[in-house]
Amino acid sequence: MGVMTSNALAKEGDLQQELKIAAVSQRADIKNNQIIFNGPVKITQGSININADELRAFSAENGQTKMLIAIGNPAxxxxxxxxxxxxTASANEIRYDLATTGLLLTGNAKLDQAGSKVTGNIIRxxxxxxxxxxESTGKGEDRVITIIQPENFQTEDVPKQKLPEIPLKKQGNQ
Incomplete structure (x- = not known):
């Protein structure tokens, strides 16, 4: 049994909120159970925000939205x-699976949490x-890059040392 952190609880609250999509226009492809939103598109769910140039929303047989695919430069x-x-996260394509609460970031994928950054071709x-x-493609110089900020680097916690005062010599009369 896993231990739930307060972080997970806060996120769970977001996932129980309604999903709102604001777009310039939309069209339904009923045969393929999808709605295509043209942008700019803004998706909100609690404190979750997704911005894209185009959004495809796929629904299950019962009409429930199950997958959002946000496309942008970047989304x-x-x-x-x-x-x-x-x-924050960004990529050329962001797939948000509402059933599994999974994000799949593809193409120039970047994730930044509290200053620690991960970049790669694909981030799940x-x-x-x-x-x-x-993941990276593994080709050429393409690598997964992780930058982790030092945890105890807090400038305000470091006591400021007072520099000794140096008496200034008075210039003599000229």
Whole structure:
């Protein structure tokens, strides 16, 4: 049995909120159970925000939306973390599986949580479990890059040392 963190609980609250899609126009492809939204498109669900140039929403047989595919240059995702900071992600394509709460970021994928950054060709992130898998193509110089900020680097916690005062020599009369 896994231990739930307060982070996961905060995110769970977002996932129970309604999903709102604002777009310039939309058209339904009923045969393929999808709605295509033309942008700019803004999707909100609690503190989750997704911005895209185009969005495809796929529904299951019961009409429930099951998958969102946000396309952009880049498409962006953001969510408030439990400590009030904002976690952000961007990619050419963001797939948001509402059933599994999984994000699949493809093409120039970037994820930034509290200053720690991961970049790669593909990033998989589960919102509820907070699990992340990043992949590169492995070709040429393409690599997964991770930048982790030092945890105890807090400038305000470092006591300021007072420099000794150096008496200035007075210039003599000229």
């Amino acid at each position: 962006t995702f953001s969510q408030e973390l439990d400590d009030g900071r904002i976690g 992130y589960n919102i509820t479990a907070q699990e992340l898998i990043a």
